[in-house]
Amino acid sequence: MMGGGEPYTALEESLLSGEAAARRQWEKTYLDVLGVCCSAEVALVERLLAPLDGVRAVSVVVPSRTVVVEHDPAAVSQSRIVKVLNGAGLEASVRAYGSSGVIGRWPSPYIVACGALLLASSFRWLLPPLQWLALGAACAGAPPMLLRGLAAASRLTLDINILMLIAVAGAVALKDYAEAGVIVFLFTTAEWLETLACTKASAGMSSLMSMIPPKAVLAETGEVVNVRDIGVGAVIAVRAGEMVPVDGVVVDGQSEVDERSLTGESYPVPKQPQSEVWAGTLNLDGYIAVRTMALAENSTVAKMERLVEEAQQSKSKTQRLIDSCARYYTPAVVVLGAGVALLPPLLGARDAERWFRLALVLLVSACPCALVLSTPVATFCALLTAARMGVLVKGGDVLESLGEIRAVAFDKTGTITRGEFSVDMFDVVGHKVQMSYLLYWISSIESKSSHPMAAALVEYAQSKSIEPKPECVAQFRILPGEGIYGEIDGKRIYVGNKRVLARGSSCQTVPERMNGLKGVSIGYVICDGDLVGVFSFSDDCRTGAAEAIRELASMGISSVLLTGDSAEAAVHAQQQLGGALEELHSELFPEDKVRLVGALKARAGPTMMVGDGMNDAPALATADVGVSMGISGSAAAMETSHATLMSSDILRVPEAVRLGRRARRTIAVNMVSSIAAKAAVLALAVAWRPVLWAAVLADVGTCLLVVLNSMLLLGEGRGRRGKEEACRATARSLEMRRSQLAAVSPDAAAKSVGKTGGDASKGCHCCHKPSKSPEHSVAIDVRAGEQRESPTAATCAPAKKVEVTGSVNGPAAPASSSGASVGCCPRETDSTEACKKMAPADLVLNICTTFGL
Numbered sequence: 001m002m003g004g005g006e007p008y009t010a011l012e013e014s015l016l017s018g019e020a021a022a023r024r025q026w027e028k029t030y031l032d033v034l035g036v037c038c039s040a041e042v043a044l045v046e047r048l049l050a051p052l053d054g055v056r057a058v059s060v061v062v063p064s065r066t067v068v069v070e071h072d073p074a075a076v077s078q079s080r081i082v083k084v085l086n087g088a089g090l091e092a093s094v095r096a097y098g099s100s101g102v103i104g105r106w107p108s109p110y111i112v113a114c115g116a117l118l119l120a121s122s123f124r125w126l127l128p129p130l131q132w133l134a135l136g137a138a139c140a141g142a143p144p145m146l147l148r149g150l151a152a153a154s155r156l157t158l159d160i161n162i163l164m165l166i167a168v169a170g171a172v173a174l175k176d177y178a179e180a181g182v183i184v185f186l187f188t189t190a191e192w193l194e195t196l197a198c199t200k201a202s203a204g205m206s207s208l209m210s211m212i213p214p215k216a217v218l219a220e221t222g223e224v225v226n227v228r229d230i231g232v233g234a235v236i237a238v239r240a241g242e243m244v245p246v247d248g249v250v251v252d253g254q255s256e257v258d259e260r261s262l263t264g265e266s267y268p269v270p271k272q273p274q275s276e277v278w279a280g281t282l283n284l285d286g287y288i289a290v291r292t293m294a295l296a297e298n299s300t301v302a303k304m305e306r307l308v309e310e311a312q313q314s315k316s317k318t319q320r321l322i323d324s325c326a327r328y329y330t331p332a333v334v335v336l337g338a339g340v341a342l343l344p345p346l347l348g349a350r351d352a353e354r355w356f357r358l359a360l361v362l363l364v365s366a367c368p369c370a371l372v373l374s375t376p377v378a379t380f381c382a383l384l385t386a387a388r389m390g391v392l393v394k395g396g397d398v399l400e401s402l403g404e405i406r407a408v409a410f411d412k413t414g415t416i417t418r419g420e421f422s423v424d425m426f427d428v429v430g431h432k433v434q435m436s437y438l439l440y441w442i443s444s445i446e447s448k449s450s451h452p453m454a455a456a457l458v459e460y461a462q463s464k465s466i467e468p469k470p471e472c473v474a475q476f477r478i479l480p481g482e483g484i485y486g487e488i489d490g491k492r493i494y495v496g497n498k499r500v501l502a503r504g505s506s507c508q509t510v511p512e513r514m515n516g517l518k519g520v521s522i523g524y525v526i527c528d529g530d531l532v533g534v535f536s537f538s539d540d541c542r543t544g545a546a547e548a549i550r551e552l553a554s555m556g557i558s559s560v561l562l563t564g565d566s567a568e569a570a571v572h573a574q575q576q577l578g579g580a581l582e583e584l585h586s587e588l589f590p591e592d593k594v595r596l597v598g599a600l601k602a603r604a605g606p607t608m609m610v611g612d613g614m615n616d617a618p619a620l621a622t623a624d625v626g627v628s629m630g631i632s633g634s635a636a637a638m639e640t641s642h643a644t645l646m647s648s649d650i651l652r653v654p655e656a657v658r659l660g661r662r663a664r665r666t667i668a669v670n671m672v673s674s675i676a677a678k679a680a681v682l683a684l685a686v687a688w689r690p691v692l693w694a695a696v697l698a699d700v701g702t703c704l705l706v707v708l709n710s711m712l713l714l715g716e717g718r719g720r721r722g723k724e725e726a727c728r729a730t731a732r733s734l735e736m737r738r739s740q741l742a743a744v745s746p747d748a749a750a751k752s753v754g755k756t757g758g759d760a761s762k763g764c765h766c767c768h769k770p771s772k773s774p775e776h777s778v779a780i781d782v783r784a785g786e787q788r789e790s791p792t793a794a795t796c797a798p799a800k801k802v803e804v805t806g807s808v809n810g811p812a813a814p815a816s817s818s819g820a821s822v823g824c825c826p827r828e829t830d831s832t833e834a835c836k837k838m839a840p841a842d843l844v845l846n847i848c849t850t851f852g853l
């Protein structure tokens with residue numbers, strides 16, 4: 001965990017009184033702490049808990065008023081922690097497992113008493129002694145403020161509670177009891193309202209946090225065990241309607257699983273033996289037995305939780321700026337306030353009371369809480385929204401960078417394309433080896449590689465009833481950007497592209513017939529220095545890839561393709577995309593990708609790189625925002641990236657950029673309005689009359705507005721999606737089933753394709769618009785192994801720069817009109833505009849729903 005305290009290193013652990021340390025069992029407790037309202041209290045919470053023995057890490061999530069404590073229950077119990085926090089008036093309680101966090105709907109008795117007394121005191125014009133009730137109101141509402149203020153003061157921190165108490169004391173000193181009562185009432189009520197507003201945020205957070213069921217059933221014995229106690233390799237039973245408790249592989253049964261919690265897309269994903277399933281996803285129908293692949297604490301969803309928590313801790317650029325200013329600015333204003341109160345009377349000014357009031361107004365206005373809240377609350381809400389739509393963003397910094405992106409570099413294999421290759425052609429060259437041997441060698445070596453092409457080759461061999469034997473392979477090596485090498489049966493074998501041909505064989509001429517092939521990746525097999533086999537692959541673009549690139553273009557973001565594959569394959573992808581990409585770069589080594597991303601950064605500005613493979617990791621790290629594809633993508637890419645798309649839906653890329661932009665705008669609005677409100681109050685005080693309650697209202701009011709405005713980000717992307725989302729989802733799940741069907745029986749798939757193909761020509765099956773999307777039908781045709789046709793439209797191309805680096809056979813194919821392939825459900829850009837315009841109405845709506853009106 002970052003920020004709140006570092007985990008013990010092994011060394012420190014051993015330095016701890018040996019035995020005790022060894023027996024330590026860390027556990028995480030989630031606490032609802034209603035008293036946390038400002039960043040000032042974060043320091044307080046940390047100072048309170050960190051010194052306790054047995055507490056390893058403390059993290060405070062301000063927007064959802066959650067404190068996460070990692071502690072050893074044997075050394076310090078949950079109730080002890082709660083007691084310590086409540087001792088400082090922080091109103092802490094342990095969050096029950098799976099509960100939705102803060103529930104306090106009703107105002108505390110202090111607020112009620114304060115309000116009632118204040119109301120009664122307003123009749124003082126009838127009965128003057130009633131004015132004392134206002135003093136009573138101030139006293140009734142003050143205890144929680146007083147407790148927190150004292151706790152902060154005793155630790156030499158200056159917080160909002162102290163400032164407010166000074167203001168109340170000042171009002172009392174001026175014998176203005178009504179004002180004192182109003183200040184206390186406004187302050188406590190605003191805090192309560194803020195807590196209510198935060199319920200939404202914390203509900204969102206716990207819906208992320210507590211998806212994993214606490215218990216699981218062992219398949220063999222039927223025994224119910226704690227999820228934490230399940231080891232790797234155990235087989236657990238998951239019945240219909242249950243959550244999958246641990247990441248694993250299905251070993252028995254068949255079912256459909258809703259992976260929305262991870263991918264943000266809710267449609268049933270079919271699972272059968274060998275399919276991977278993830279913790280936190282919902283088994284919809286059917287029984288499956290799952291062999292676990294990770295401990296519960298290492299499951300993907302647990303990693304996600306940790307990331308969202310950590311993202312809260314890592315401060316963004318804007319936030320750091322505010323923090324560093326706040327440090328100087330609060331003491332400066334206290335000094336200034338004292339000066340304003342004392343100097344003019346000392347210099348002989350007549351109106352001492354006015355100056356004193358002015359000083360109090362200055363002090364209250366000095367509270368930076370709205371400004372300090374303006375970034376973290378917005379960041380938190382945006383991160384939560386991102387996570388819910390299946391984009392895991394690792395921190396506020398990344399979110400801010402997302403909003404600045406001017407160029408996107410896409411990897412080809414597995415990012416723009418599906419990464420599901422099919423072998424179109426496989427031929428033996430020469431008479432040195434037989435086909436069956438060749439296939440046996442290749443599939444054995446390839447089964448040690450994780451490249452998408454490897455899977456296709458292994459499958460191809462298996463379809464010819466040849467079983468790979470990876471255990472017979474020696475000296476296996478990956479040659480980045482080229483292919484692989486391995487030794488089997490005493491033969492030294494290279495498999496890969498043209499470069500491998502140059503490396504491994506003396507004959508460097510490409511066989512005659514290979515020159516005619518266009519739009520496919522070609523592979524070579526070299527055995528002991530001789531070319532012995534050639535094969536060709538094809539791979540299709542993902543649905544939505546063209547749409548995503550066009551959407552980026554409409555946002556003023558240019559897209560380029562970086563691939564390790566051949567120029568022909570790059571051009572083929574560009575054709576399938578309808579010429580949407582601005583530049584193509586092919587036959588790249590990993591370091592070329594890094595260089596090109598750097599060049600793009602220098603030329604176009606902040607750059608995003610989207611990739612999936614091992615060879616993308618350095619480029620991902622170089623980009624301003626590196627986005628890795630999918631949970632099933634390469635682990636290295638996921639580690640080095642700044643954000644991960646949990647699903648393979650590439651349309652999330654423009655959506656994430658849009659979210660980043662919205663977040664930046666929200667933060668700017670928050671900051672400007674919180675500064676403007678203070679400035680207005682100060683101007684009013686100087687020009688007219690210092691009104692203390694107005695200053696308090698401006699302070700707590702802007703705090704509340706900042707929170708509510710930030711929460712608009714929680715709804716981002718919801719209304720706009722809906723129907724079209726459902727439409728795309730069904731289309732995709734149909735497609736998936738079809739491809740599964742194709743794997744089992746190509747005939748059946750072809751039939752089903754024929755049917756849908758017919759539909760596609762008439763219109764989209766769900767929105768009934770005439771389908772103009774060649775992308776749609778082509779994808780299907782290719783799947784079924786029918787005649788492939790490129791989706792080039794009849795309209796001629798707009799002048800677009802298509803730059804192809806690397807060698808190309810023949811001139812680059814003309815880019816087809818990018819306007820031609822409109823998906824069946826175009827994303828309504830107009831409705832996005834409408835959404836933006838609705839913001840003020842949204843705010844009202846948000847306030848109403850938040851307070852249950």
Ligand SMILES: Nc1ncnc2c1ncn2[C@@H]1O[C@H](COP(=O)(O)OP(=O)(O)OP(=O)(O)O)[C@@H](O)[C@H]1O
Nearest residue numbers: 411412413449451454481482483496497563564565
């Ligand atoms: N396991 C393998 N089997 C056969 N060929 C391979 C293998 N690994 C790599 N190659 C060859 O090397 C080329 C470059 O591989 P690399 O991993 O750098 O890029 P890629 O993943 O194909 O493309 P992209 O960069 O778009 O993801 C591939 O196009 C392929 O021709």
Ligand SMILES: [Mg+2]
Nearest residue numbers: 411413414613
């Ligand atoms: Mg790749």
Ligand SMILES: [Zn+2]
Nearest residue numbers: 367369370699
């Ligand atoms: Zn404040």
